[in-house]
Amino acid sequence: QVQVVESGGGLVQAGGSLRLSCEASGSLLLGYSVSWHRQVPGKKREVVATMTATRATTYSDSVSGRFTISRDDAKNTLYLQMTKLKAEDAAIYYCALGLPGRGWSYWGQGTQVTVSS
Numbered sequence: 001q002v003q004v005v006e007s008g009g010g011l012v013q014a015g016g017s018l019r020l021s022c023e024a025s026g027s028l029l030l031g032y033s034v035s036w037h038r039q040v041p042g043k044k045r046e047v048v049a050t051m052t053a054t055r056a057t058t059y060s061d062s063v064s065g066r067f068t069i070s071r072d073d074a075k076n077t078l079y080l081q082m083t084k085l086k087a088e089d090a091a092i093y094y095c096a097l098g099l100p101g102r103g104w105s106y107w108g109q110g111t112q113v114t115v116s117s
Contacts, residue, residue: 002026002106006095009111012085016115020080022095022108033098034071034078038091038113045094049080052100062088082113090115 008020020036033052039045049069050058057069063082071078078095092112096104 002097004095004097004106004108006093006108006111009093009113011114011116014085014087014115014117016085017081017083018085018113019082020093020095020111020113022078022080024076024078024097024106028073029071029076029078029097030073031099033100034069035096035098035104036067036069036078036080037094037096037104038089039094039110040091048093051078085113085115087115087117089113 003026004022004024006022012018031053035050036048037045038048048060048063049067051069051071066084068081090113092110094110095108097106098104
């Protein structure tokens with residue numbers, strides 16, 4: 001059973017930075033595509049960034065140039081470095097893993113990011 005646990009959320013001032021972490025257990029991260037998503041109450045969950053096992057990345061337009069997804073397969077951990085945070089970045093952030101072609105099968109419980117203006 002694969003489990004993923006996010007950490008690193010919190011309160012940050014607008015313009016500041018924050019790094020989220022997501023540790024996987026029950027399976028090696030190697031071979032999985034990984035991703036970060038976020039959701040604001042009452043709105044649809046949106047994908048923020050993805051990275052394949054071969055390190056190809058995608059970013060949503062709203063975070064491109066400000067957020068960076070990375071992974072350390074030796075530590076079974078993925079990260080989301082967030083910089084130049086804006087009020088609209090405030091949300092619950094989720095990490096997810098998936099094997100190619102199988103969608104995002106494993107999700108964390110989420111970590112709250114709050115941005116103060």
